[in-house]
Amino acid sequence: MNRIQRLFQGKNRNILNIYFTAGYPNLQDTETIILNLEKAGADLVEVGMPYSDPLADGPTIQESGTQALQNGMTLPLLFEQLEVVRQKTNIPLVMMGYFNQVMQYGEQKFFEKAAAVGIDGLILPDLPLYEYESKYRKIVEELGLSISFLISPQTEAARVKKVDELSNGFIYMVSSSSITGAKSEISSTQIDYFERINAMQLKNPRLIGFGISSHATYRQACQYANGAIIGSAFIKAVGGSTDVAASTRDFVKGILTA
Amino acid sequence: MAPITVNEQGYYGEFGGAFIPEMLHPNVEELRQKYLDLSSQPDFQREFQHLLRDYVGRPTPLYLAKRLSEYYGTTIYLKREDLCHTGAHKINNTIGQILLAKRLGKTRIIAETGAGQHGVATATVCALMGIQCIVYMGEVDIKRQAPNVARMRMLGAEVRPATSGSKTLKDATNEAIRDWINNPVDTHYIIGSVVGPHPYPDMVARFQSVISEEIMWQLEEHTGKKYPDAVIACVGGGSNAAGAFYHYLNEEKVRLIAVEAAGEGIHSGKSAATSVLGTKGVIHGSRTLLMQTEDGQIVEPHSISAGLDYPGIGPMHAHLISTGRAEAISITDEEALEAAVLVSRREGIIPALETAHAFAALKYMQYKPSDILVFCLSGRGDKDLDTYMKHL
Ligand SMILES: Cc1ncc(COP(=O)(O)O)c(C=O)c1O
Numbered sequence A: 001m002n003r004i005q006r007l008f009q010g011k012n013r014n015i016l017n018i019y020f021t022a023g024y025p026n027l028q029d030t031e032t033i034i035l036n037l038e039k040a041g042a043d044l045v046e047v048g049m050p051y052s053d054p055l056a057d058g059p060t061i062q063e064s065g066t067q068a069l070q071n072g073m074t075l076p077l078l079f080e081q082l083e084v085v086r087q088k089t090n091i092p093l094v095m096m097g098y099f100n101q102v103m104q105y106g107e108q109k110f111f112e113k114a115a116a117v118g119i120d121g122l123i124l125p126d127l128p129l130y131e132y133e134s135k136y137r138k139i140v141e142e143l144g145l146s147i148s149f150l151i152s153p154q155t156e157a158a159r160v161k162k163v164d165e166l167s168n169g170f171i172y173m174v175s176s177s178s179i180t181g182a183k184s185e186i187s188s189t190q191i192d193y194f195e196r197i198n199a200m201q202l203k204n205p206r207l208i209g210f211g212i213s214s215h216a217t218y219r220q221a222c223q224y225a226n227g228a229i230i231g232s233a234f235i236k237a238v239g240g241s242t243d244v245a246a247s248t249r250d251f252v253k254g255i256l257t258a
Numbered sequence B: 001m002a003p004i005t006v007n008e009q010g011y012y013g014e015f016g017g018a019f020i021p022e023m024l025h026p027n028v029e030e031l032r033q034k035y036l037d038l039s040s041q042p043d044f045q046r047e048f049q050h051l052l053r054d055y056v057g058r059p060t061p062l063y064l065a066k067r068l069s070e071y072y073g074t075t076i077y078l079k080r081e082d083l084c085h086t087g088a089h090k091i092n093n094t095i096g097q098i099l100l101a102k103r104l105g106k107t108r109i110i111a112e113t114g115a116g117q118h119g120v121a122t123a124t125v126c127a128l129m130g131i132q133c134i135v136y137m138g139e140v141d142i143k144r145q146a147p148n149v150a151r152m153r154m155l156g157a158e159v160r161p162a163t164s165g166s167k168t169l170k171d172a173t174n175e176a177i178r179d180w181i182n183n184p185v186d187t188h189y190i191i192g193s194v195v196g197p198h199p200y201p202d203m204v205a206r207f208q209s210v211i212s213e214e215i216m217w218q219l220e221e222h223t224g225k226k227y228p229d230a231v232i233a234c235v236g237g238g239s240n241a242a243g244a245f246y247h248y249l250n251e252e253k254v255r256l257i258a259v260e261a262a263g264e265g266i267h268s269g270k271s272a273a274t275s276v277l278g279t280k281g282v283i284h285g286s287r288t289l290l291m292q293t294e295d296g297q298i299v300e301p302h303s304i305s306a307g308l309d310y311p312g313i314g315p316m317h318a319h320l321i322s323t324g325r326a327e328a329i330s331i332t333d334e335e336a337l338e339a340a341v342l343v344s345r346r347e348g349i350i351p352a353l354e355t356a357h358a359f360a361a362l363k364y365m366q367y368k369p370s371d372i373l374v375f376c377l378s379g380r381g382d383k384d385l386d387t388y389m390k391h392l
Helices: A003-010 A030-040 A059-071 A075-086 A099-105 A107-117 A129-142 A157-166 A188-198 A215-224 A232-239 A244-256 B022-040 B042-056 B066-072 B090-103 B117-129 B139-144 B146-154 B169-182 B200-208 B210-223 B239-248 B315-322 B333-347 B353-364 B382-391
Strands: A015-021 A044-048 A093-096 A121-123 A171-174 A206-209 A227-230 B062-064 B075-080 B108-113 B132-138 B158-162 B187-189 B230-234 B255-263 B279-283 B286-290 B326-332 B372-377
Touching: A015 A030, A015 A059, A015 A206, A015 A232, A015 A244, A030 A044, A030 A075, A030 A244, A044 A059, A059 A232, A075 A093, A075 A107, A099 A107, A099 B279, A107 A129, A129 A157, A188 A206, A188 A215, A215 A227, A215 A244, A227 A232, A232 A244, B022 B042, B022 B090, B022 B169, B022 B200, B042 B090, B062 B210, B066 B075, B066 B333, B075 B210, B090 B108, B090 B117, B090 B187, B090 B200, B090 B239, B108 B117, B108 B169, B117 B132, B117 B146, B132 B139, B132 B169, B139 B146, B139 B158, B146 B158, B146 B382, B158 B169, B169 B187, B200 B210, B200 B239, B200 B315, B210 B239, B210 B372, B230 B239, B230 B353, B239 B255, B239 B315, B239 B372, B255 B315, B255 B333, B255 B353, B286 B315, B315 B326, B326 B333, B326 B353, B333 B353, B333 B382, B353 B372
Parallel strands: A015 A044, A015 A227, A044 A093, A093 A121, A171 A206, A206 A227, B075 B372, B108 B132, B108 B187, B132 B158, B230 B255, B230 B372, B255 B326
Antiparallel strands: B062 B075, B279 B286
């Protein structure tokens, strides 16, 4: 059992998962951000591998990725940083990135390296279920890594079941049909969708992501799923910060308390 | 050699597939399930053929270019896609896709464009059908292809600038994909080349295949032979080349020559010569050859021609080139400009900058005086006059 599976065994409500782009705002912030997220009460951290052409991301995450690449972030460097961080914390870590980066690193080598440095899970939004199942499922499962696939309001029931079968750890429930980016409210059509998914009795817990930006939207998401994922709003909070550690803690406190 | 086809998952050999975020899956899957069936229905075919003939002006002529033939000492035919309504081959595909979009019940169309020809062709068919049209175009391309921006606006389309990355075709495509993610129900994305997730490469190739279908019977009329010695076309994403090659793919005696943009020189750091500089990877939902760093970051390309200024090629071309079925030739900005002047002055036809690359390839090709060469004259050069005037 990896740290993600253990986390959900002990806690299945109000999970707070924070996404950050590695190398942003500064190249060496990875450790500061992860340790302070943990200290302030985040349950899970999603480490974004910055990418030149992030198709599923809105302007905030796009720009943070561009900046991170300009700062000099690379996958080998990120693995080095994470290996050091892993000595200092037990918080579950998920790597999120686009599949081309994995391909260039070498798929097998990437999965092995991720497991070796203490990564627990993966989110690869443009890796198709078919490719995963036919080529990578075996190695990912053998290495004990979790993988989370996405569902959106348009995902058909049969496919939701397939996602549930292939995911292990949690399912990433995209809140609305959109790219990432902070929005302010959760609508009644979204609630219908959350309830429809809840009624399906899936084996994996669900985290709601995309558009969660505040204490209010976090609380709302937690009513309909096991927790929430916050990305763009966090990136904005550390963006212009001169004290990334303090901004990180303040942000998490702001989400967890009214 | 095994016949060249696409499999159920959208692969040509090891290239293709559909590497897309889940949010796009329902739309792309619906298209995959329906494109072959819908486009082969009699009512679709009737409307498609009618529009190609009476609206686009097909068949386009296959013209024996006497003075060019004389200059190069061989026989050169030009497939006159520049004479299509809107001035390029792009409209063959947009007619096909708008008819599909209507049958899928879509009420909003988005497109990306580089040179603006695909944007104009999309704006045109949307005007024809009375459907809302939004075209994403890189900020750099909006400047260098201004006449086409004006045409799109005249046709009632909204042109939205793409301001990230190199602000060219790649970035316009990123923005169009993001728009589609945000508008999954009412919108169809008309991709303008044989790129993107399956079924786009195959679907666009089929709609463009009318080019080689016509070349076959027209060449037979002219020469008594259906098969030229070579077909030559420029490749941005590769749609005019796919159309010109299509019915010759499995005829190995016909050489297929794909001409890409070398920009300021293949190794100048300002190039779009994907066949040389590209490695296997994923771009815009397809596993293909693309220009990227060791770390898998996509490299910003360069070409004087907005339509060829793209860091990848369609998966079919990646397959054709890596198996040796097609030959790739890379042409610099300078060589393309020279060829544009030559063709203009020898034939009285001003080619698009994209197309000019194909002509420039002649100086690197081996051919015999007895050969018959067919060039896909993919578009006309009105949109490029500003650039041409600067270099005359
Ligand atoms: C006239 C012309 N030829 C060629 C191209 C390149 O596209 P493709 O490689 O898809 O034919 C373009 C693209 O804008 C074009 O306008």
